[in-house]
Amino acid sequence: MLKEDSPTQVNPEEITPIPVTVGISARHVHLTREDVDTLFGPGYELKKFKELSQPDQYACEETVTVVGPKGVIEKVRILGPERKQSQVELSISDCFKLGIKAPLRDSGDLSGSSSVTLVGPVGSVTIKEGAIIAARHIHMHTSDAEKYGLEDRDRIYVRAKGPRGIIFGDVLVRVSDKYKLEMHVDTDEGNAVGLRNGDTVYAYKIHGHISELVK
Incomplete structure (x- = not known):
């Protein structure tokens, strides 16, 4: 995890993007x-x-x-x-x-x-x-959670790229063996960023400073 007093110290694994498909709810x-x-x-x-x-x-x-x-x-x-x-x-x-x-x-x-x-x-x-x-959230299968080092009810960042790109904060991770990896946002959030069903966004495990995400 990123140290709050050292914003330049970043674990490379934390800023490795996790591609996630979007579903507009x-x-x-x-x-x-x-x-x-x-x-x-x-x-x-x-x-x-x-x-x-x-x-x-x-x-x-x-x-x-x-x-x-x-x-x-x-x-x-x-x-x-x-x-x-x-x-x-x-x-x-x-x-x-x-x-x-x-x-x-x-x-x-x-x-x-x-x-x-x-x-x-x-x-x-x-x-x-x-x-x-x-609230915006990510459904994640237990195998994906194990692969990416995440747990149920973690809250992470997600970056949507493009002309109206944005970084979503406080995204809830919901883990179950009944879930398929997918991020859900509502129509207001999707329209504001120009997202459509099936688009790809990028999740990050990082919990502290987000300076590395906007480079």
């Missing part, structure tokens, strides 16, 4: 079994539309309308499989349109998050908490 909804029943009818089974890049994750054919105090967003895609708590992942721009102040959170960290109403073809449900702006 558009607004979407995860639902509980109970909320599926309310929105689409008792016993309704969500229909798989397409597989997503992460194993066992998929987009559903079904969409819902998300309603806030000042606006609505229609046709928000549901992602499967079902979860223990319903979650709505939005961008800051989406929150402006809805009139809510959703917190920036890691996926699944929903305590005290924002309330929204979801409207389906059969009914509606107001979730007391569950709307968040998902």
Whole structure:
């Protein structure tokens, strides 16, 4: 690790770029079994539309309308499989349109998050908490984590090159044998930097000074 009092002392392994594919995460909804029943009818089974890049994750054919105090967003895609708590992942721009102040959170960290109403073809449900702006993060398979010397919940830097290049700080690393190596950013972050699905960014293990990254 880089010493805070010695910004010129850099471990070469820390500034060796780790190429990571980008996935742009558009607004979407995860639902509980109970909320599926309310929105689409008792016993309704969500229909798989397409597989997503992460194993066992998929987009559903079904969409819902998300309603806030000042606006609505229609046709928000549901992602499967079902979860223990319903979650709505939005961008800051989406929150402006809805009139809510959703917190920036890691996926699944929903305590005290924002309330929204979801409207389906059969009914509606107001979730007391569950709307968040998902923090940027990297999914990493355990074999990749071992290869690169990283652990679950490490926070690192990621550099996106190009005309609107930027260095993302505080990027959460999420490690599991169920994950595929990929960085997720939302549409606001992706558009600001000019990133598209499938682009490559470069992750760095470095935790201290970042002067070496901008040379």
